[in-house]
Structure formats: C-alpha cells, structure tokens
Amino acid sequence: MLGARWLCYLATEWPAEGWDDEREQDISNEIHRGQRFLVLEAQSVHLPHAVTSAGLTQQFMLPQGIVLPSVVDEKTQSVSFQASFSAGGQYVPDKIHQQLSALLRERTLQAAITRQSGRQFTTVVQIDGGDALSEDDSAVIEQWVKALLPASSRVLISPTFGLTDIDNWLDAPERFGTLLIVSMCIRPIIADGEGEAIVGLLLHFGDNESDVDMLSARLHRPEHACDVDFKTSAMQALQWGCTHADNVAWLWLAGLGTENRAQMLLANNNIKFPCVESSQLTDIDMKTGHSGKASPWLAIALAAGNIGQSPNPQLILSMPDKEALPWWLVVHPASESQPHH
Numbered sequence: 116m117l118g119a120r121w122l123c124y125l126a127t128e129w130p131a132e133g134w135d136d137e138r139e140q141d142i143s144n145e146i147h148r149g150q151r152f153l154v155l156e157a158q159s160v161h162l163p164h165a166v167t168s169a170g171l172t173q174q175f176m177l178p179q180g181i182v183l184p185s186v187v188d189e190k191t192q193s194v195s196f197q198a199s200f201s202a203g204g205q206y207v208p209d210k211i212h213q214q215l216s217a218l219l220r221e222r223t224l225q226a227a228i229t230r231q232s233g234r235q236f237t238t239v240v241q242i243d244g245g246d247a248l249s250e251d252d253s254a255v256i257e258q259w260v261k262a263l264l265p266a267s268s269r270v271l272i273s274p275t276f277g278l279t280d281i282d283n284w285l286d287a288p289e290r291f292g293t294l295l296i297v298s299m300c301i302r303p304i305i306a307d308g309e310g311e312a313i314v315g316l317l318l319h320f321g322d323n324e325s326d327v328d329m330l331s332a333r334l335h336r337p338e339h340a341c342d343v344d345f346k347t348s349a350m351q352a353l354q355w356g357c358t359h360a361d362n363v364a365w366l367w368l369a370g371l372g373t374e375n376r377a378q379m380l381l382a383n384n385n386i387k388f389p390c391v392e393s394s395q396l397t398d399i400d401m402k403t404g405h406s407g408k409a410s411p412w413l414a415i416a417l418a419a420g421n422i423g424q425s426p427n428p429q430l431i432l433s434m435p436d437k438e439a440l441p442w443w444l445v446v447h448p449a450s451e452s453q454p455h456h
Contacts (some may be wrong), residue, residue, distance in 0.1 A: 149355050151285045152321040154449065155332040156293075157227035158416040159315040161218055162403060163198040168221070172420030176394075181402040183310065183373070196373065198310035198404050200301065207244055207303050208252045212259055214299060214313045215240075219263040227317050228264065228295065235292025236268045241276045243300040243407035260297070268295075277435055278337040278411055278442045285336050288320045300409040308373040310404025314412040332419040337444040345384045349430075349443050356428055356445025363388045364427035369399040369406075369414035370434030370441070388430070408435045411442060418446040 160168050164184050174180035183196045200210055219225065240260055242248060248256075253272045260270050276296070284290050299313040321333055338352035353359055366388060368377045377398040381387075399414055400406070406413055411433035418429045431444045 146354070148286070149336055150357055151288075151336060152447075153281065153285070153318045153334040154321045155316060155318055155334055155415070155419050155446075156230075157224050157315075157317040158331065158419050159218055159221050159224040160413060160416045161214060161313045163200045163311055170420075172417045173424075175397055175399070175402060175417055176421075183402055183404050195307035196404065197305045197307060198312075199305045200311050207248065207301060208255065211242065211244070211256060211299065211301050214301065215256070215259060215297070216263065218297065218313050218315050219260070221315075224315050224317065231293045231317075232265060236265060236295070237291050237293070238264055238268050238270045238295040238297060239276050240270065240272050241274060241296065241298040241408055242272070243274070243298075243409060244302055264295075274408070277408065278339070278433075278444065281334070282337055282339075284320070291320070293317065293319045296412060298409040298412040300406040305404075308400075308404055310400075310406050312403060312406040312409045312413055314409055314416050316412055316415060331449060332422050333447040333449055334415060335445040335447065337442045339442050340440040345441075346386050348441075349386055349432075352430070352443035352445055356430075356447060358428045358445060358447075360386075360388050361390065362427055363430045364390055364395065364425045365418070365421060365429040366391050366396045367399060367414045367418050367429065367431045368397065368433070369431070370410040370437070371398060371432075372400050372405050372437060375401060390427070405437065411435050411444075415444070415446065422446075422448045 160171055162168075162171075162181075165171055165174065165181060171181075184198055186195050186197055187193070188195070200214060219228075238260060240256065242253075242256070257270050257272050261268065264270070276298075284294075294317075296316045296318065297313070298316075299311075301311050301313070302309075305311060318334070335352070335356035338348045338355060340348040350360070353363070371377055371380070375398065377396060397417070399410070399417065403413070411431070414431045414433050418431055421429060426448055429446045431446065432441050433444070434441045
C-alpha cells in the first residue's frame with residue numbers, strides 16, 4: 116500500500132489543480148479506506164509495580180505516580196532499575212499462567228468478553244519471553260487460554276503479531292470478527308532498564324457505530340516510519356486519524372528505552388505538536404522499563420484510559436524492538452472520531 120499512502124499524503128500537500136477528476140476520486144477513495152479504524156471495547160493492564168490497574172493511566176500522568184523500581188544486587192551492591200512480577204527463579208511458564216489467569220479473570224475484561232457470545236471471536240496471544248518457551252510450553256499455554264474463554268473462541272499463539280497485522284486487518288475486515296490481543300513481556304531474566312507487563316485489548320472492526328456508550332476508543336490505521344521519513348510518517352498517521360498536529364492533546368511514547376530520548380528524537384526530526392506541553396508527553400519506558408513487543412499495546416491501553424479526560428485525539432509513537440523503526444498511531448474518543456466522507 117506504499118504507493119497509495121504516499122499519494123494520499125501528496126494529495127493533501129499539492130494544489131488540487133493538475134489532478135484530473137478520475138485520479139482525484141481514486142485518491143479520495145484511498146484516503147477513505149486509509150481512515151478505517153478499529154473500536155477498542157475493553158482493555159486491561161497488569162504491571163508488577165502498579166498497586167492497581169484501575170486508574171492506571173492517571174497514575175502514569177502524575178510525575179511520581181508510577182516509578183520504575185530500583186533493585187540492589189546483594190553481591191555487587193550495584194543498582195539497576197527493573198520491574199518483574201516475581202523474584203528470580205520462578206519457572207517462566209508458571210509465571211505466564213499466573214498472569215494470564217489474573218488478566219482474563221478481571222471483571223471488566225471478562226464482562227466484555229462475555230458480550231461477544233455468538234460472534235466470531237479470535238484471541239491472539241503474544242509472548243515476549245526470550246528463549247524460555249518450547250513448542251510444548253506454547254501448546255500448554257494455548258489450552259490454558261482456551262479454558263478461560265468462550266468455547267467458540269479461536270486461540271492463536273503468535274510471538275510476532277504486531278501493528279503490521281492491525282494495518283492488514285483494516286484492509287481485510289473479514290479477517291477477524293472480534294479480536295482479543297493478549298500481549299505479555301515475561302522473561303527468565305530481567306535486565307537493567309527492562310520491565311515485565313501483560314496487556315489485554317478487545318477490538319473489533321469499526322463501522323457506523325451507533326452504540327458508543329460501551330466503547331472506549333477508536334484506533335486508527337498505524338503508520339510505519341520505514342515507508343517514508345520519520346516526520347512524514349507522523350503526518351500520514353494523523354491523516355489516517357482524521358486530525359492534524361495542532362489537535363493532538365497527548366503524546367505517548369513506548370519502546371524507546373530508559374535513556375530519556377523522547378524530546379531529542381522529536382526535536383531532531385522537527386516534529387512539533389503545539390498543544391502538547393511537556394507534562395502531556397509520557398515516555399512510558401521511563402516508568403515501566405522496556406517491555407518489548409508488549410510496548411505498543413501498553414501504549415494503546417494507556418491512551419484509551421485517558422479518553423474520558425481528553426476529548427481530543429492522542430498520538431502514540433511505539434518501537435516494539437529497540438533497533439526497529441517506529442510506528443505512529445492515533446487514538447480518538449469513540450464518539451468523537453468520524454472519518455470524513
């Protein structure tokens with residue numbers, strides 16, 4: 116879709132003169148297709164160092180609401196900053212089972228799952244566990260998940276599931292009915308600057324929703340910075356989200372690590388969001404540690420948790436792999452975001 120994405124961006128930058136009517140209509144259709152969205156019906160996040168998952172987003176917004184714990188090595192007395200669900204030595208599959216059970220039994224998420232009765236329902240489980248899991252472990256985890264979900268649910272274990280799959284879903288709405296993403300970063304060893312996390316997101320393809328009371332947010336098409344330059348990819352994501360840089364109310368960054376690179380990254384690429392003050396920019400890894408492939412889903416959940424406080428769109432910049440190029444994604448309040456037709 117690269118060519119179409121680039122043309123959609125150019126169509127907003129170049130004068131309308133010079134485009135014939137047919138080509139202009141083609142581009143308009145591509146823009147409308149690009150502005151498809153997903154509806155986030157429910158979300159849940161568990162972090163090792165969060166007292167409660169309720170009001171988690173608001174805790175992140177406070178300067179000292181969530182702080183990455185410091186750990187002192189008893190032998191060397193060196194200090195590291197990391198977040199783990201348990202002390203070292205717990206068998207990783209056991210830890211995964213424990214956290215999966217806690218997440219999927221959480222009342223809000225369980226109620227939303229129960230409402231899916233009779234719908235096509237798929238659960239994708241993504242585990243960033245290093246090399247700690249065997250094929251047999253994955254098969255056992257799949258059975259654990261099935262036991263906690265409706266009997267009709269299809270369960271897929273997919274370590275590589277990411278925003279590319281979300282992009283593809285928006286081009287093929289029939290791929291999933293309702294999708295539950297369960298993403299976790301749980302590893303045998305947590306290094307300095309890393310943190311474990313488990314996130315659940317319940318999504319379905321968006322259309323002309325009439326019942327928005329129970330819907331928390333709309334996720335617009337993600338844009339990968341590998342397609343064009345860093346700034347252009349941000350502007351393209353804003354177009355997919357039917358908004359502009361001036362309208363962005365909050366910026367969430369995930370996957371950048373704990374080196375405090377956010378401000379420099381934006382400044383070096385001349386990216387500005389006039390309404391986003393420093394207090395409205397949240398570098399998630401500074402509070403959680405790097406959570407690997409769970410980081411984009413964590414950012415989405417936190418942005419969705421801010422929907423009730425901010426009627427304006429929020430923008431996410433995420434890097435699930437430290438050396439990879441980032442993704443941009445717009446999150447809108449469910450009742451506010453209407454694609455322009």
